[in-house]
Amino acid sequence: MSPLLTLTGVHTxxxxxxxxxxxxxxxxxxxTTMLLGRNGAxxxxxxxxxxGLWRASAGSIRLAERAIEKDATxxxxxxxxxxxxxxxxxxxxxxVRENLVLAARDAxxxxxxxxxxxxxxxxxKKFWLSRAGTLxxxxxxxxxxxxxxxxxxxxxLIDEPTKGLAPAIVGALVECLMEIKRGGTxxxxxxxxxxxxxxxxxxxxxxxxxxxxxxxxMAEFAGDEGLQQKLxxxxxxxxx
Amino acid sequence: xxxxxxxxxxxxxxxxxxxxxxxxALALAALxxxxxxxxxxxxxxxxxxxxMMIFAMASGLTLVFGLMDVLNFGHGAFIAVGAYxxxxxxxPLAGWxxxxxxxxxxxxxxxxxxVAMGVSAALSIAFERALIRPVYGQHLKQILVTMxxxxxxxxxxxxxxxPQLIALPLPTALRGSIVFGDAAVEKYRLLAVIVGLVIFATxxxxxxxxxxxxxxxxxxxxxxxxxxxxxxxxxxxIGVFMAGSALAGLGGVMWALYREQVHASVAxxxxxxxxxxxxxxxxxxxxxxxxGAILVALxxxxxxxxxxxxxxxxxxxxxxxxxxxxxxxLFPVTSR
Amino acid sequence: MMILSGDKPRSLVLSVLLAAVFLAxxxxxxxxxxSKPLNVAAKICIFALLVASYDLLLGYTGIVSFAHxxxxxxxxxxxxxxxxxxxxxxxxxxxGVLIALPLAAVLALAIGLFSLRVQAIFFSMVTLAVASxxxxxxxxxxxxxxxxxxxxxxxxxxxxxxxxxxxxEIFGVALNGRVVSxxxxxxACLVLxxxxxxxxxxxxxxxxxxxxxxxxxxxxxxxxxxxxxTLANVIAALIAAAAGALNAIWLHYTGPETSLSFSIMxxxxxxxxxxxxxxxxxxxxxxxxxxxxxxxxxxxMGSVSSAAASAGLPLVPGLFxxxxxxxxxGILFILSVRFFPTGIVGRLRQRATxx
Numbered sequence: 001m002s003p004l005l006t007l008t009g010v011h012t013x014x015x016x017x018x019x020x021x022x023x024x025x026x027x028x029x030x031x032t033t034m035l036l037g038r039n040g041a042x043x044x045x046x047x048x049x050x051x052g053l054w055r056a057s058a059g060s061i062r063l064a065e066r067a068i069e070k071d072a073t074x075x076x077x078x079x080x081x082x083x084x085x086x087x088x089x090x091x092x093x094x095x096v097r098e099n100l101v102l103a104a105r106d107a108x109x110x111x112x113x114x115x116x117x118x119x120x121x122x123x124x125k126k127f128w129l130s131r132a133g134t135l136x137x138x139x140x141x142x143x144x145x146x147x148x149x150x151x152x153x154x155x156x157l158i159d160e161p162t163k164g165l166a167p168a169i170v171g172a173l174v175e176c177l178m179e180i181k182r183g184g185t186x187x188x189x190x191x192x193x194x195x196x197x198x199x200x201x202x203x204x205x206x207x208x209x210x211x212x213x214x215x216x217x218m219a220e221f222a223g224d225e226g227l228q229q230k231l232x233x234x235x236x237x238x239x240x
Numbered sequence: 241x242x243x244x245x246x247x248x249x250x251x252x253x254x255x256x257x258x259x260x261x262x263x264x265a266l267a268l269a270a271l272x273x274x275x276x277x278x279x280x281x282x283x284x285x286x287x288x289x290x291x292m293m294i295f296a297m298a299s300g301l302t303l304v305f306g307l308m309d310v311l312n313f314g315h316g317a318f319i320a321v322g323a324y325x326x327x328x329x330x331x332p333l334a335g336w337x338x339x340x341x342x343x344x345x346x347x348x349x350x351x352x353x354x355v356a357m358g359v360s361a362a363l364s365i366a367f368e369r370a371l372i373r374p375v376y377g378q379h380l381k382q383i384l385v386t387m388x389x390x391x392x393x394x395x396x397x398x399x400x401x402x403p404q405l406i407a408l409p410l411p412t413a414l415r416g417s418i419v420f421g422d423a424a425v426e427k428y429r430l431l432a433v434i435v436g437l438v439i440f441a442t443x444x445x446x447x448x449x450x451x452x453x454x455x456x457x458x459x460x461x462x463x464x465x466x467x468x469x470x471x472x473x474x475x476x477x478i479g480v481f482m483a484g485s486a487l488a489g490l491g492g493v494m495w496a497l498y499r500e501q502v503h504a505s506v507a508x509x510x511x512x513x514x515x516x517x518x519x520x521x522x523x524x525x526x527x528x529x530x531x532g533a534i535l536v537a538l539x540x541x542x543x544x545x546x547x548x549x550x551x552x553x554x555x556x557x558x559x560x561x562x563x564x565x566x567x568x569x570l571f572p573v574t575s576r
Numbered sequence: 577m578m579i580l581s582g583d584k585p586r587s588l589v590l591s592v593l594l595a596a597v598f599l600a601x602x603x604x605x606x607x608x609x610x611s612k613p614l615n616v617a618a619k620i621c622i623f624a625l626l627v628a629s630y631d632l633l634l635g636y637t638g639i640v641s642f643a644h645x646x647x648x649x650x651x652x653x654x655x656x657x658x659x660x661x662x663x664x665x666x667x668x669x670x671x672g673v674l675i676a677l678p679l680a681a682v683l684a685l686a687i688g689l690f691s692l693r694v695q696a697i698f699f700s701m702v703t704l705a706v707a708s709x710x711x712x713x714x715x716x717x718x719x720x721x722x723x724x725x726x727x728x729x730x731x732x733x734x735x736x737x738x739x740x741x742x743x744x745e746i747f748g749v750a751l752n753g754r755v756v757s758x759x760x761x762x763x764a765c766l767v768l769x770x771x772x773x774x775x776x777x778x779x780x781x782x783x784x785x786x787x788x789x790x791x792x793x794x795x796x797x798x799x800x801x802x803x804x805x806t807l808a809n810v811i812a813a814l815i816a817a818a819a820g821a822l823n824a825i826w827l828h829y830t831g832p833e834t835s836l837s838f839s840i841m842x843x844x845x846x847x848x849x850x851x852x853x854x855x856x857x858x859x860x861x862x863x864x865x866x867x868x869x870x871x872x873x874x875x876x877m878g879s880v881s882s883a884a885a886s887a888g889l890p891l892v893p894g895l896f897x898x899x900x901x902x903x904x905x906g907i908l909f910i911l912s913v914r915f916f917p918t919g920i921v922g923r924l925r926q927r928a929t930x931x
Contacts, residue, residue: 051468053464053467053468072467072472073464073467073468074467074470074471074472074473077467077468077469077470078470083468085465085468089462089464089465089468091457091458091461091462091465092461093457093458093460093461094454094457094458098454101451101454102451102454102455102458102466102469102471103469105469105470105471147469
């Protein structure tokens with residue numbers, strides 16, 4: 001498969017801290033790539049740099065053939081990227097509906113698409129006209145993901161969607177991620193929960209200290225506990 | 241995190257009505273102290289009209305802050321610009337302003353208002369380019385540079401129009417009072433109240449019913465996410481900045497006609513008042529600004545009647561009391 | 577100077593300039609005899625101190641206060657009203673100071689605790705509001721303050737021009753009460769300035785700098801931001817009040833124009849920015865340069881204006897009228913903040929490190 005997103009030698013500085021120190025990896029089209037690593041390895045910074053929310057100080061980021069590392073965030077978004085930040089960043093003063101109206105940038109809300117979303121997130125239908133601020137954490141996460149898929153996008157960047165959520169909700173999210181994947185959308189997913197990563201990931205990239213230290217197929221990585229232990233400091237037995 | 245399932249009922253968040261009731265409570269509480277109900281009506285209408293004018297001026301200031309974290313210390317300059325434009329336009333229209341018919345009085349004000357708002361908006365583009373954009377995101381420099389901008393604008397107005405007070409008589413048709421029972425209410429103040437209510441209603445409609453409004457509210461809460469959804473917030477910001485400056489210009493026209501005089505010193509004088517109002521309301525909140533403006537003006541009018549010396553510091557005292565109760569103002573805007 | 581704080585000027589040119597200002601001020605009554613030059617020198621001393629105390633806030637703490645003239649005014653009015661109401665004696669000066677200083681400290685503490693908790697920008701807005709309310713009070717409560725006219729008063733006999741320390745002259749200058757007053761101002765300003773220099777180079781000053789550089793990090797390291805900023809605000813207010821007291825003693829007069837007006841606030845801002853924020857030494861250079869320029873340039877503006885008027889140019893006379901001093905000051909201020917933010921001291925030090 002041809003890569004949809006390619007990062008080459010990306011460096012990012014935040015203030016005087018050198019966070020990304022030459023990140024290289026590719027996200028193949030139509031697959032779900034997991035970005036794993038310890039806390040502070042630079043995963044969130046990588047996603048933010050791709051979105052243009054931090055500026056890369058060196059290196060190149062390509063979406064298919066187009067260089068996007070110098071583009072402003074709105075242009076990157078319009079090139080077909082959608083972003084689900086770790087903080088969810090739902091607009092709490094706006095209703096669920098209004099959140100999705102804004103996310104549907106190109107046209108009015110599409111009923112078929114909405115019905116598809118309500119299929120795995122029925123809560124959003126139920127609280128359609130409630131202020132997003134009144135939703136529970138899990139519901140906010142659903143809304144945040146719904147915003148990213150309310151219109152078809154080429155690439156979804158999702159940052160730790162299961163963080164702090166109850167197991168029942170995690171199940172619904174995994175369902176949703178699988179469904180997105182089946183729809184053929186490319187996903188770059190940061191995830192701490194290795195079970196989730198294993199369930200939805202096709203490929204895996206592991207970060208440490210601002211660099212990619214391993215890239216390969218998920219199946220292979222999941223089978224190699226020694227490698228997991230070495231790269232993530234965890235194994236399936238100790239984690240969760 | 242507690243169990244989250246889609247079927248669970250949402251905790252009903254009760255809407256925050258207490259701040260909105262404050263002006264009513266204040267007005268009722270003042271009544272027994274003032275004694276005469278006709279005086280009370282006059283004072284209350286005076287307070288409401290003054291509050292509406294301050295609201296018109298300050299609404300843009302609070303929105304710009306909410307949206308971009310930019311506090312423009314030079315916002316008051318656009319009030320002064322509006323006031324001078326009113327004087328400029330109304331002078332040759334003396335025929336209309338001196339006519340007795342209501343329509344001719346209003347017809348004279350219309351071009352004055354349009355010119356004032358247009359010139360303020362146009363100048364605001366230059367102000368934003370020259371002073372705000374270069375120091376964007378640097379609070380300290382932003383405060384200093386926009387404050388410098390206020391001084392320079394004020395001095396330029398003196399240089400252009402002279403340092404003296406310019407008289408600006410109210411159109412004849414808007415003079416005088418309407419008598420309700422034994423309470424006299426000035427016509428112009430009623431007009432100011434109506435204009436203020438129209439501005440407030442329009443702003444609220446835009447903010448809640450249009451996509452631009454949703455974007456502004458979303459931007460106030462999380463600028464980055466609005467950009468990540470593909471909207472250019474810089475354009476939105478300039479639009480809001482221009483609209484806010486135009487409203488300040490309109491407020492300047494209203495204020496000048498209320499005082500029946502024009503002077504560039506209103507820029508500084510009203511900056512302080514606007515700051516108090518938006519602090520009381522909660523920085524970034526239009527509704528808060530509306531309530532805050534009415535509160536400040538009512539308190540000023542009641543105090544001016546009951547304890548004139550206290551009126552000198554009544555705004556500050558009100559601000560202190562409100563902040564002791566709610567340290568971020570009446571309607572704290574989320575996330576900031 | 578350097579021994580006291582260990583904070584050296586760190587630039588040869590800067591050291592020379594500072595030494596020149598110091599010597600000129602120390603021997604001003606002998607170097608520049610006459611009442612006008614002595615007035616200028618005293619004003620430089622007082623403003624160098626006032627601006628240095630403001631620098632503690634703006635430069636070292638990174639917060640913008642618009643209430644500095646209020647504290648200056650409190651000191652001024654404290655001494656003025658004590659002397660005006662109870663007669664010219666040293667006791668009354670002490671009494672005035674003893675009333676003014678605690679008042680300034682309490683107000684600064686209240687403003688700080690009140691507005692620094694939320695956001696630095698809140699502080700700027702609140703100080704502006706409080707200061708303007710104070711100015712209105714001072715001009716309206718005329719039974720106490722004399723209103724717009726202010727209060728003229730007598731100083732203790734030792735400080736009056738008629739008083740001679742001894743008969744005869746030194747270097748052709750009679751040592752009268754004016755010279756004594758000047759040295760009172762000079763020494764007090766010098767001592768308080770050295771105190772400020774000491775404060776900013778103490779551990780407390782370094783914490784302030786750390787907070788200014790990175791509030792989140794400083795908070796994470798366990799420094800209480802609000803406490804430190806409030807304390808800085810209180811110290812700055814106390815010294816501003818002391819400068820105000822000296823100003824009243826020197827002028828024998830206190831009124832809104834000389835102590836509370838917003839144009840003084842702007843003067844302070846211009847001096848601190850031109851001199852160099854966060855350097856303390858910048859306050860001295862900024863004050864000296866600015867006050868000399870003010871005395872000289874305002875006259876120049878007048879002549880440009882009248883020349884333009886006689887040449888029949890439109891608008892130009894208005895722009896250069898001496899009353900439009902603030903216009904040019906404002907423009908200069910904006911340009912300095914934009915393009916010259918480290919001020920004279922910053923530039924000189926930069927050059928010194930490069931060389």
